Structures are given as C-alpha cells and as structure tokens.
Amino acid sequence: MNHKLVRRGLIALALVLVGIQLVRPARTNPPVAPANTLSAQVDVPPPVDAIFNRACADCHSHRTRWPWYSEIAPVSWLLTHHVNDGRQKMNLDSWDDATSFKDICREVQSGAMPMKGYLILHPDATLSPQDVQAVCAWTQRASGR
Ligand code: HEC
Known part of the structure; x- marks a missing residue:
C-alpha cells in the first residue's frame, strides 16, 4: 500500500468526521403536561410504570436521558431519529x-x-419473562376498559 495515499485517506476521513459535527x-x-401522560389517562400499576420508565422512556417519553455520545455525529443523527x-409511535408523556395496547404486548x-442496539448499551433495560408477563397482563386489562 502506498503510505502517502493512506495518509491522505485518513486526513480526508478526519475532515469528514469533523465536518459532519456541524x-x-x-x-x-418537551415539557411534560401531567394531564397528558399515560398514567393520567389509564391506571398503570407501579411495577408496570417502573418497567416503562426503566426500559422504554428513553425513546418513548419526554424524559430522554441523552447520553454524551448523542452529541457526536453520526451517532447523534441515529439516536435523535430513534x-x-x-x-x-408511543409516547408515555403525550398519550393518545x-x-x-396489543402492540405493546406484542413488541x-x-x-x-426495547431495541436490541439499545440493550447493548443499557443492559439494565432488559426485560425478564416476569416483566413481559406484567406488561401483557396490564395491556389486557387496559384494553378491556
Ligand atoms: C432505543 C429506543 C427505544 C426503546 C428503548 C424502546 N423503543 Fe419502542 N420504538 C422505538 C422506535 C424507533 C420505534 C419505531 C420503529 C419501529 O417500530 O421499530 C418503536 C416502536 C414501538 C412501538 C410501535 C410498534 C409498531 O409496530 O407500531 C411500540 C408499541 C413500542 N415501540 C413499545 C416499546 C416498549 C413497550 C418499550 C419498552 C419495553 C420500548 N418500545 C422501548 C424505539 C425504542
């Protein structure tokens, strides 16, 4: 391999990585309006609420904990898109x-x-079989209201 070419390639790559940060x-x-939340409209038992907050809220609420790497392109583009x-699709803080409910259980x-890629970086969001059961039992009750 031609070293000069490799060097040029790396410099070009570095420039691109800096450039995309713009x-x-x-x-x-967004601010949370208490009247619009899921729990204001549907009875959510504390264990199910805890599961949602632990495993879903980062992408499905207005309370996203944006990690430091969400500042860095192109990761920032992917995370904001997600x-x-x-x-x-589902907003715990702006429920409609x-x-x-069936979709929630199915998912x-x-x-x-939660999405696979998310679980790699947030293993604490992994759902146990009991968690899945608690969520699905709740969706059944909630949809029968
Ligand atoms: C890393 C971000 C992320 C996390 C964490 C996450 N979701 Fe999602 N969810 C998405 C995205 C993005 C979509 C839309 C794309 C898709 O359907 O795959 C989605 C879609 C959905 C849908 C709609 C599916 C459909 O077919 O319309 C439901 C229901 C859902 N999520 C429930 C959950 C629940 C419940 C949790 C927690 C146990 C959760 N999600 C955790 C990002 C996430």
Whole structure:
C-alpha cells in the first residue's frame, strides 16, 4: 500500500468526521403536561410504570436521558431519529389512544422492544419473562376498559 495515499485517506476521513459535527439535530425533551401522560389517562400499576420508565422512556417519553455520545455525529443523527420515531409511535408523556395496547404486548413479547442496539448499551433495560408477563397482563386489562 502506498503510505502517502493512506495518509491522505485518513486526513480526508478526519475532515469528514469533523465536518459532519456541524449538522446537529435537536435533542429535545418537551415539557411534560401531567394531564397528558399515560398514567393520567389509564391506571398503570407501579411495577408496570417502573418497567416503562426503566426500559422504554428513553425513546418513548419526554424524559430522554441523552447520553454524551448523542452529541457526536453520526451517532447523534441515529439516536435523535430513534427518539423522534419512537415518540411518534408511543409516547408515555403525550398519550393518545392511537397506541394499541396489543402492540405493546406484542413488541415486548417478541423481544422487538426495547431495541436490541439499545440493550447493548443499557443492559439494565432488559426485560425478564416476569416483566413481559406484567406488561401483557396490564395491556389486557387496559384494553378491556
Ligand atoms: C432505543 C429506543 C427505544 C426503546 C428503548 C424502546 N423503543 Fe419502542 N420504538 C422505538 C422506535 C424507533 C420505534 C419505531 C420503529 C419501529 O417500530 O421499530 C418503536 C416502536 C414501538 C412501538 C410501535 C410498534 C409498531 O409496530 O407500531 C411500540 C408499541 C413500542 N415501540 C413499545 C416499546 C416498549 C413497550 C418499550 C419498552 C419495553 C420500548 N418500545 C422501548 C424505539 C425504542
């Protein structure tokens, strides 16, 4: 390999990595209106509430704990996209009936949620079989209201 070429390539890569830092998507945490939360509208027992806060709230609430690496492109682009997308599908702090309880149970039962990549960095968000059962038992009760 030609060393000069490798060096040029690395410098170009470094410049690109610096340059993309200029594109900074907004990392938002909109204010929480107590009347709009899930628990204001549906009875959520404390154990289920705790599961949601531990394993879902970073992407499905207005209380995202933005990690330091969410400042760095291109990771920042990916994370803000996940959070915006997640909030649109299910928002614990801006609950609307469009979110189906059945979907929640299906997502946790299949292991699709919490997202795999998230679990690598947040192993404490892993759901036990008991957690899944608690969530699904609750969705059944909640949808029968
Ligand atoms: C790392 C971010 C992240 C975490 C953590 C997370 N989600 Fe999601 N969730 C998303 C994204 C992004 C989407 C939209 C894309 C998709 O459906 O895969 C989504 C979609 C969903 C949907 C809608 C699925 C559909 O097909 O419409 C439900 C329901 C859901 N999540 C529930 C949960 C629950 C319950 C938890 C916690 C146990 C959780 N999520 C944790 C990011 C996350």
